[in-house]
Amino acid sequence: MLAAVSSATLLGVEGCPIRVEVHSGNGLPGFSIVGLPDATCREARDRVRAAVLSSGFKWPRHRVTVNLAPTSMRKAGSCLDLPIALAVLGADGQLDPALLEGVALFGELGLDGSLRRVAGVLPLVGACAEAAVVVPLACAAEAALQRRARVLAAVSLRQAALALDGQERWSEVPKPPPASGRESREDLSEVRGQPLGRLAVEVAAAGGHHLLLVGPPGAGKTMLARRLPGLLPALSREEALEVSRVHSAAGLGLPPGLLVLEPPFRAPHHSASMASLIGGGTTQIRPGEISCASHGVLFLDELAEFPPSVLDALRQPLEDGSLTVCRSRASVRLPADCLLVAAMNPCPCGGDGSPGGCRCSEAARSRYALKISGPLLDRFDLRVGVDRPDVGDLLAEGAGPGETTAVVAERVASARERARARGVGCNARIPGGLLDELAPIDQTARRLLELRLRQGRLSARGMHRVRRVARTLADLSGSDAAVSEEHVLAALALRSEPFASARGAA
Amino acid sequence: MSPDPPVAVGLGLNSRRLHDEDAAVSDEAAAIALAGLPGIGPASLSHLLAGAGGPSAAWEAVRSGRSGRPGKVADGTPSWQVAAARTDPQRCREAASERGIGVTWLGRPDYPLRLASDPFPPPVLFWRGDLAALSGRCVAVVGTRRCTPAGRRLAWELGADLASAGLCVVSGLALGIDGHAHLGACAAGPHGATVGVAASGVDVAYPRRHAALWERVVERGAVISETAPGGPAQRWRFPARNRIIAGSCELVVVVESHSGGGSLLTVEAALDRGVEVRAVPGPVHSSASEGTNQLLFEGAGPVRSAADVLDALGGLGAGRRPRSRPGIRQAGSAHTPAADSPAGHTPAGPEPATRVQAQDRQRAGGPTDRRSAEVLDALGWEPTSLNRVVVRSGLPVSQVIESLERLADHGSVAEERGWWQRIG
Structure with a gap:
């Protein structure tokens, strides 16, 4: 007999609909899975057999063939356990195959027949056209976020089979706990004696400008970077769904509310491989850290210690906001719309x-600086020196705690609002050709930039970046007028040449 | 000099060697070839020359194996006799004169007088440019490679002012203080000269990015070295080079030096020779002034400007004493330390001419508004990060940077890698 059931598998951060077909017929008893299953998928054979037997069903005494269509695509993961098991029961006549129509199923089986959660339920459910989905109770709430299909939850294979038949009830889908407001994390007011670093972080948040912090160990680079996500606006529902889908597909834990509402902060260690940062993998294309940090902050501490090939692979995604990972069998588009914050020491001695x-x-310093390629350094609109605060300066009068995250975040939000009114997501994304239209500068500011160009202290490309940062500074100060000299000067100061003696002009 | 028999061109190496064996090698050719022997240093070279009584006799002794390398032969290096058999002194000499390299040795009339009375004089001296520059009054301006903008500026001013006063500025052609002392001297009027003492061969620019500076020093004086042409800058050559600096001048000025820095070796060599040492005072917290401040503490005289150097030399009358940096005035449209810095430092001012005028303006007042004064107070005389200036002044970043840029245009502050410092 024949039975077929719908499911889906993960490809990058998107789900791909899969049809699971099971044929049970004459021949030597046996069980085979065809249709390019990967290792975890092939192991489903043993799990499914044990789970079927443990759940009080009989294992068919026939030759059982499972086909996963479309057959040209590689199937990964254990979420096909449940559809395979139920389709086997259907093919063997222990369950009416008609009951399996109109639902999509996902779930990993334990040997005792229990259902376990699977990674990436959000994109999986999103890929299915069926009106109802059967998922393990453990990820039912996550599946319900998609708001597309009726979610039927079960805790075991037996419950799923009987509930489909109407003999038992589905488990109740738990409501996700209400999303808590922004959790109080590290506050910007704790950063003292770093006006330049604070300004840089604020500008980065307001304009979406990538930020490079250069300073000795202990200067507070990580401290500043960690406070950046708190300044970013909360994610919109679409952004939250996209981020949650990526995190779900990457197998990262989701917050209690199940939707990632706050801008993510990802800080991979500098031993990270290309695939882990960009995304990829041989059997299953997994989103990398840059995708997981989408709509949030990707923090690369000790930038100079990352392998140069990995760093240079970041260049294209940073510019485009997305990337396409290609393997021989599939190519996957991944989001990469993140704010890059990097930190490094000014020189190898740690001074x-x-x-x-x-x-x-001089030679040692330029060797160190050359670890960061010119084009990557150019991607940083903001390059700021951070130094250890002087104790005397900290104790001087008037050095009380600075503005809190809430105050600065409000300014950031209104600056972002101004950028949005101009028709761009953020100022860092203003196309070079539209700068004169969207971010005009006044006469004195233009003369200043032209002087810098003539002196060779600024490149044509650097000038575009300085103009975008200057626009953000003007937005932050609440001005809608043309960018003035004051903002251009500050933008130039925020794009310093930390390795000037080793390199030419910006 | 002695006319060498013309070498038969195109006869091949063998016939040339035969020819060499017949004819005596000229002294000049022999001196170049001797200095190029593998692993030979000033001590062995002096010994060889003194023993044989002249370069060509010494070369004959080496070639015939009568004078070998004293001590053990290091692994891999051929013995002098083997090396000498492979060397054609005549060709060495031709190659040297093609590159405009002159050679002299101890005892010749053109050998610099002051070096000739040195306890460890360089036995053979190679030079490009005009060796006569060393026969005038010479002052060494030396210091660290890792200098501050203020130190760099002062080195340039000393070089320019001393050269304008008719002195020869001697230094080591290194990055930092040395290079800027040379640059200043090159920018001065026609009276002065500058001599660079190299650790490598006079045709091997080291550091390479100073290649253009070498050419300018050759034009305005000379580059000298005891290393044979083509010889690399080996580590041990630097302290040896420092003794030549100390031995060829009557006063050594140290502008900036870290504690234990290489310029302190020059100081030691100078003290051994009874040459007076003076040091430029620096901020007590500045690492780049640790060595110089120590020298001052130990009793070296302070140098604040070229006038102090001229005072120390005494012989130059007060009439020639520069009152207010005549060198820079005379330099006029010529060069500024930043504009033609060999290391490509960001110019602190817009254009050389503007900057000179700006300096005059500044001396006449400069930016005197309150904000500039506050920023200058916050800045101080040590390299200070922009962040710290903002903290100390309590002004918004944009105002601080505006003031700093304006002060930089006026030549009173300089920036390097995001660090700012008052320089005038």
């Missing part, structure tokens, strides 16, 4: 890098 103040030779 503050002041002229005449560190023990590094």
Whole structure:
């Protein structure tokens, strides 16, 4: 007999509909799965057999063939356990195959027949056209977020089979706990003696400008970076769904409310491989850290210690906001719309890098600087030196706690509102050709930029970036007028040349 | 000099060697070839020359194996006799004169007088440019490679002012202080000269990015070295080079030096020779002034400007004493330390001419508004990060940077890698 059931598998961060067909017929008793299953998928054979037997059903004494269509695509993961098991029961006549129509099924089986959660339920459910989906109770709430199909939850194979037949009830889908407001994390007011770093973080949040913090160990680079997500606006529902889908597909834990509502903060260690940062993998294309940080912050600490090939692979996604990972069998488009914040030391000795103040030779310093390729360095609209606060400066009068995250976040939100009114997502994404139209600058500011160009202290490309940052600074100050000299000067100061002696102009 | 018999061109190596064996090698050719022997240093070279009584006799002794390498032969290096058999002194000499390299040795009339009375004089001296520059009054301006913008500026001013006063500025052609002392001297009027003492061969620019500076120093004086042409800058050559600097001048000025820095070796060599050492005071917290401040503490005289150097030399009358940096005035449209910095440092001012005028303007007042004064107070005389200036002044970033840029245009502050410092 024949039975077929709908399911889906993950490809990158998207679900792909799969049809699971089971044929049970004459021949030597046996069980085979065809249709390019990967290792975890092939192991379903043993799990399904044990689960069927443990659940009080009989294992068919026939030759059982499972086909996963479309056959040209590689299937990954254990979410096909449940559809295979129920289709086997249907093919063997223990369950009416007609009951399996109109539902999509996902779930990993334990040997005792229990149903376990699977990664990526959000995109999986999103890919199915069926009116109802059967999912393990453990991820039912997550499936319900998609709001597309009726979610039927079960805790075991037996419950799923009997409930389809109407002999038992489905488990109740738990309501996700209400999303808590923004959790109180590290506050910006704790950062003292770093006005330049604070300004840089604020500008980065308001304009979506990538930020490079250069400073000695202990200067507070990580402290600043960690406070950046708190300044970003909360995610919209679409953004939240996209981020949650990526996190779900990457197998990351979702917050209690199940939707990722806050901008994510990802900080991979510098031993990260290309595939882990960009996305990829041989059998199953997994989203990388840059996709997981989408709509949030990707923080690369000790930038110079990352392999250069990995860093240079970041260049294209940073520019385009998305990337396409291609393998011979599939190519997958992944989101990469993140804010890159990187931190590094000014020189290998760990000193503050002041002229005449560190023990590094010119050659050692330029060798260190060359670890970051020019094009990548160019991607950073903001390059700011951060130094260890001077104790005397901290104790001086008037050095009380600075503005809190809430105050700055409000300014960031209104600056972003101004950018949106201009028709761009954020100022960092203003196309070079539209700068004169969207971010005009006044006469004195233009003269200043032209002078810098003539002096060779600024490249044509660097000028575009400076103009975008200057626009953000003007937005932050609440001005809608043309960008003035004051903002251009500050933008130039925020794009310093930390390795000037080793390199030419910006 | 002695006319060498013309070498038969195109006869091949063998016939040339035969020819060499017949004819005596000229002293000049022999001196170049001797200095190029593998692993030979000033001590062995002096020994060879003194023993044989002249370069060509010494070369004959080496070639015939009568004078071998004293001590053990290091692994891999051929013995002098083997090396000498492979070397054609005549060709060495031709190659040297093609590159405009002159050679002299101890005892010749053109050998610099002051070096000739040195306890460890360079036995053979190679030079490009005009060796006579060393026969005038010479002052060494030396210091660290890792200098601050203020140190760099002062080195340039000393170089320019001392050269304008008719002195020869001697230094080591290194990055940082040395290079800027040379640059200043090159920018001065026609009276002064500058001599660079190299650790590598005079045709091997080291560091490579100073290649253009070498050419300018050759034009305005000379580049000298005891290393044979083509020889690399080996580590041990630097302290040896420092003794030549110390031995060829009557006063050593150290502009900036870290504690234990290489310029302190020059100081030691100078003290051994009874050459006076003076140091430029720096901020007590500045790592780049640790060495110089220590020198001052130990009793070296301070140098604040070229006038102090001229005072120390005494012989130059007060009439020639520069009152207010005549070098820079005379330099006029010529060069500024930043504009033609060999290391490509970001120019602190817009254009050389503007900057000179700006300096005059500044001396006449400069930006005197309150904000500039506050920013200058917050800045101080040590390299200070922009962040710290903002903290100390309590002004918004945009105002601080505006003031700093304006002060930089006026030549009173300089920036390097995001660090700012008052320089005037």
